[in-house]
Amino acid sequence: MMNCNSPIVSVVVATYNREKYVKKAIESVLSQTYKNIELIIIDDGSTDKTPEIIFEFLKKDQRIIILKNEINLGLTKSLNKAIGSAKGKYIARLDDDDYWCDENKMKKQVDFLEKNTDYVLTGGGIIRIDENGKEINRHLQPEKDEDIRKVILLDDAFVHSSVVFKKSVWELSGGYDGYGEDIFFSEDWDLWLKLGKIGKFYNFQEYFVCYMLWEGNISNRNIFYNLIMANKLRKRYRHDYPNFLKGFFLGWVSYLYVFLPSNRFLKPIFSKIKRIIFGPPV
Numbered sequence: 001m002m003n004c005n006s007p008i009v010s011v012v013v014a015t016y017n018r019e020k021y022v023k024k025a026i027e028s029v030l031s032q033t034y035k036n037i038e039l040i041i042i043d044d045g046s047t048d049k050t051p052e053i054i055f056e057f058l059k060k061d062q063r064i065i066i067l068k069n070e071i072n073l074g075l076t077k078s079l080n081k082a083i084g085s086a087k088g089k090y091i092a093r094l095d096d097d098d099y100w101c102d103e104n105k106m107k108k109q110v111d112f113l114e115k116n117t118d119y120v121l122t123g124g125g126i127i128r129i130d131e132n133g134k135e136i137n138r139h140l141q142p143e144k145d146e147d148i149r150k151v152i153l154l155d156d157a158f159v160h161s162s163v164v165f166k167k168s169v170w171e172l173s174g175g176y177d178g179y180g181e182d183i184f185f186s187e188d189w190d191l192w193l194k195l196g197k198i199g200k201f202y203n204f205q206e207y208f209v210c211y212m213l214w215e216g217n218i219s220n221r222n223i224f225y226n227l228i229m230a231n232k233l234r235k236r237y238r239h240d241y242p243n244f245l246k247g248f249f250l251g252w253v254s255y256l257y258v259f260l261p262s263n264r265f266l267k268p269i270f271s272k273i274k275r276i277i278f279g280p281p282v
Contacts, residue, residue, distance in 0.1 A: 007038040007063070009106060009164070010088030014042045014078040015096035019049040021212070026057050028099035034107040037092075039064045042082040045072040076176040076187045083170060091167050093188075097212045098161040101127060105208045109164040112202065119145075120199030121165040121192060123158040124208030136213060141203040148201040153234050153247035156189040157201070161209045169198050186229045193237045227251050 011029050015022050029039050041054050041064065051068070058064045067082055083091055090113060092106060102108075102124075109122045125140040141157050142148045148157045173194035176187045192201075231251040238244035 007088045008036045009034070009038075009090045009092050009110060010083070010086030010167070011037055011039045011092045011094060011106075012042070012079060012082045012086065013039065013094050013096055014044060014075055014082065015046065015050055015054070016044040016072065017046045017048045017050060018096040019046075019053060021097040022050055023053055024099045025094055025096050026054065028101070029094060030057070030061060030063075031103055032100065032106045033104050034110060037063060037106070038087060040067065040082045040086060041065070042067040042069065042078045044069045044074070044078045079187075080175045083167065083175065086167060088167060090164050091170060092164045093160050094209075095161045095212075097214075099210050100161075100208060101210045102206060102208050105162075106164070108204060108206070112204075113164065113166070116200075116202070118200050119202050120169045120195050121158065121163060122202045122204065123162040123164075124204040124206055126159050126162060126209045126211040127207050128213045129210050130213060133210075138207060140205050140207075143203050143205050145200040145202060148203065149196065149241055150243060152193065152196065152201075153237065153241045153243050154250055155247075156186070156192070158188070158192050158203070159209060159211060160188045161211060163192075165195060166199070169195055172198055186226070186233055189230075190233055190236075193233065193240070197240055227254060 013022075013025060013029070018025075026039070026041070029037070039061075043051055043054065043066065045068075054064075054066055058066055065085075067085065069078060069081075073081070079093075090110060092109070094100065100106075105124065109124075112122055113119055123141060125138065127138050128136040130136055141159070142151055151157055170191075173191065176191055231248055234244055234247045234251065
């Protein structure tokens with residue numbers, strides 16, 4: 001049983017060599033109007049100034065807990081380790097290169113989950129930014145549970161840095177397992193699909209996160225593996241959610257598109273065809 005001194009929300013930030021960005025991520029958590037939190041920062045063996053930066057925050061705020069991996073374990077193992085030690089009823093996730101742009105984000109999500117006990121996961125909209133913090137575009141995900149379920153095998157319907165979910169349901173689901181068996185690159189999407197078998201989904205139609213898009217790090221190899229993993233996920237959950245065949249076909253069409261010559265010139269045509277066949281992007 002949770003005692004009166006336990007935090008309601010455990011915010012989990014896994015970080016590795018993010019000296020340029022982690023400060024802003026942490027500040028966006030500490031500036032939230034909802035204060036009944038602990039902030040667990042797990043340093044996955046950073047070799048830059050990241051440990052020094054997070055230690056400065058530790059000296060100023062007793063809600064911060066720092067965990068350190070002596071060797072780099074990777075994101076999913078780090079998240080399982082951090083969440084396993086969390087005391088909160090709810091888990092809020094934030095990546096170390098993103099930051100929350102709504103100071104009431106956590107309050108809105110906790111209030112929603114407290115009032116709607118059949119829901120297990122909430123998310124929100126994002127503002128995509130480049131590495132210099134310049135806005136690229138804005139995106140809202142489907143709002144209602146029934147609409148999310150219709151598209152969740154087509155694409156990931158939640159942004160990792162926007163979510164709050166129940167720790168008890170995370171435990172029931174087995175946590176992140178992207179580093180095990182055969183799923184990687186999509187460990188968060190896999191978790192949502194597991195959580196959705198236990199309870200309901202919701203996405204706020206508000207912008208919660210400034211989400212960094214690392215376009216310079218996108219390669220054909222990474223896109224290929226992402227698509228392969230996405231179709232493995234679709235096959236794994238094909239009996240739990242609708243539109244498996246549509247999602248599976250979309251994955252392979254997207255894969256072929258990557259290797260089209262001069263694909264940036266064909267993109268508008270391809271996007272129009274994809275919209276006609278599959279509907280608006282999620």
